[in-house]
Amino acid sequence: AYIERIHNLDKDLQAYLTVLEKEAQAQASEIDRKIAQGGELGALEGIPMAMKDNMCTEGIRTSCASKILKEFYPPYDATVTTRLKDAGSILLGKLNMDEFAMGSSTENSAYLKTRNPWKLECVPGGSSGGSAVSVAADLAAFSLGSDTGGSIRQPAAFCGVVGLKPTYGAVSRFGLIAYASSLDQIGPLTKTVRDNALVMNAIAGYDSQDSTSVRYDKPDYTKFLLNDIKGLKIGIPREYFGEGIEPEVAKGIQESIETLRNLGAEVSECSLPHTEYAIPAYYLIATAEASSNLARYDGVRYGYRAQAEDVLGMFRKTRAEGFGQEVKRRIMLGTYALSSGYYDAYYLKAQKVRTLIKQDFDQAFEKFDVLLSPAAPTPAFKFGEKSNPLAMYLSDITTVPINLAGIPAISVPAGFVNGLPIGMQLMGKHFNEGTLYRVAYTFE
Ligand code: GLN
Numbered sequence: 001a002y003i004e005r006i007h008n009l010d011k012d013l014q015a016y017l018t019v020l021e022k023e024a025q026a027q028a029s030e031i032d033r034k035i036a037q038g039g040e041l042g043a044l045e046g047i048p049m050a051m052k053d054n055m056c057t058e059g060i061r062t063s064c065a066s067k068i069l070k071e072f073y074p075p076y077d078a079t080v081t082t083r084l085k086d087a088g089s090i091l092l093g094k095l096n097m098d099e100f101a102m103g104s105s106t107e108n109s110a111y112l113k114t115r116n117p118w119k120l121e122c123v124p125g126g127s128s129g130g131s132a133v134s135v136a137a138d139l140a141a142f143s144l145g146s147d148t149g150g151s152i153r154q155p156a157a158f159c160g161v162v163g164l165k166p167t168y169g170a171v172s173r174f175g176l177i178a179y180a181s182s183l184d185q186i187g188p189l190t191k192t193v194r195d196n197a198l199v200m201n202a203i204a205g206y207d208s209q210d211s212t213s214v215r216y217d218k219p220d221y222t223k224f225l226l227n228d229i230k231g232l233k234i235g236i237p238r239e240y241f242g243e244g245i246e247p248e249v250a251k252g253i254q255e256s257i258e259t260l261r262n263l264g265a266e267v268s269e270c271s272l273p274h275t276e277y278a279i280p281a282y283y284l285i286a287t288a289e290a291s292s293n294l295a296r297y298d299g300v301r302y303g304y305r306a307q308a309e310d311v312l313g314m315f316r317k318t319r320a321e322g323f324g325q326e327v328k329r330r331i332m333l334g335t336y337a338l339s340s341g342y343y344d345a346y347y348l349k350a351q352k353v354r355t356l357i358k359q360d361f362d363q364a365f366e367k368f369d370v371l372l373s374p375a376a377p378t379p380a381f382k383f384g385e386k387s388n389p390l391a392m393y394l395s396d397i398t399t400v401p402i403n404l405a406g407i408p409a410i411s412v413p414a415g416f417v418n419g420l421p422i423g424m425q426l427m428g429k430h431f432n433e434g435t436l437y438r439v440a441y442t443f444e
Contacts, residue, residue: 002048002092006139012120014112015133017053018061019093024048027090043198045088050140052131053094054101055186056175057081060091063303064177065109066099068322072303078175079207080144080186087202092140095130099324100294101151101179103127104392107383108326116158118420122380125155131189132159142190142199146176148183149282150376150399153411156189157375157423160413162196162440163189167430168406169214171200172207180289181212183282183403193412193440197221200433216431224434225441230264232439233368239275240373240398248417253374256414256424256443260372263442270368272360275401277353282400283393284337284350290327291334297322329389358405365429370439373398375411375423398425408433412440 003021010016031046051057054064056074058081063069077085084091098108106114106129114129116122117137124133128145132155135143145152147165156163164187171186178184188199200221207213236257241250261267299305299318306317323331337346364371376398386392402409407430414424424443428436 014114015130016093047141048090048092049142050092050134051144054177065097067110068297069303079172080203098127101127116380125158127151128155135161135189152187154376156411158380160421164410167408172210174209178293180286224437232265234265234267235270235368235371237272246378249374252415274356278401281350281353287330287334288337291331354404361405371427373425375425379417379420410436
């Protein structure tokens with residue numbers, strides 16, 4: 001049924017970069033046989049899903065939506081791929097994204113223009129646009145995305161699905177093609193909060209192959225789906241409702257806050273005073289790390305190689321032809337920020353600001369269990385509307401502080417503005433994904 005929907009709808013929606021029809025059908029037949037023999041199925045066994053094209057899948061093209069990885073067929077699986085295989089999920093294919101996960105609209109893909117299923121003239125958000133659309137349009141039962149500065153939560157909000165960015169270190173990054181390593185996290189996009197918890201049960205947990213993976217007591221996340229939030233303390237950071245946030249969006253989120261109050265949560269305002277410095281700090285740190293991570297694409301080891309007279313010429317031509325405009329912009333920005341003479345003024349300063357932002361959250365979490373805000377300042381915007389890169393960067397204001405602090409956050413559907421879905425963001429303490437699920441579940 002999912003393959004059929006992909007055939008019918010993906011011509012217009014363009015969520016998939018690769019569809020694994022034969023492989024998926026074969027796996028489905030296996031499951032059928034198992035059911036016929038009276039076998040018991042695990043929670044994710046036989047469930048058709050899809051993954052963002054920056055997660056390695058052995059023998060299956062993994063392009064990062066970049067020309068430079070056009071012919072990259074990884075020789076190994078990412079840990080999340082292995083874990084979903086072990087759980088028996090069926091991989092339907094690989095999903096479109098902004099090139100190397102750089103962007104907020106999926107317009108930076110070198111290959112496809114993914115559309116928002118609610119309004120085809122609008123973007124799906126990004127960078128995990130394909131991941132959000134595949135779930136919203138029932139082209140997959142769930143998907144995985146990655147979130148460096150909002151790339152799971154913002155497209156989830158734009159497409160009306162649930163998206164979780166887990167705590168940094170909760171889900172292994174082994175086999176995730178790196179954008180900004182100190183910020184990247186993989187997480188699930190789903191139709192429901194329950195589904196989200198089930199996928200986290202499968203993918204989260206320590207992995208010795210990722211040096212930043214954390215050993216922690218991984219709970220059964222479905223235990224938090226209680227329908228009871230009495231006495232829970234919820235903070236509303238005022239900086240997330242002010243300048244730059246569309247009033248209709250703020251109003252929509254206020255309604256959800258009222259609902260939580262009526263259900264017995266203790267809601268009050270709070271402040272995260274360094275929020276206004278999050279965008280500049282993020283775009284320095286993320287581009288600095290990206291410039292270093294992307295140095296490996298030189299035409300020698302992966303994917304694309306341009307023909308040239310000598311080796312240096314080959315490097316130059318490969319990178320000139322292989323990377324898109326936004327990726328080049330960021331490599332230049334990051335290289336500049338890391339150069340001697342500028343390092344202290346930019347990179348080091350940004351790292352100090354990052355600490356202040358983290359401290360804002362630490363202080364807020366002394367008083368509150370959860371913080372609540374809009375997931376994005378506006379609903380989905382039209383293609384081409386944010387052609388100025390700076391305008392695009394500024395639209396990340398509600399999501400990037402969370403990655404800088406390393407805390408978990410979830411976006412859940414919270415109604416509509418002008419016929420487009422909006423998302424409510426819940427932020428939690430490190431490794432407290434369960435509490436986020438508990439609050440989010442009351443809306444289900
Ligand atoms: N929009 C942000 C950026 O372009 C976040 C992207 C992401 O989370 N991968 O960097």
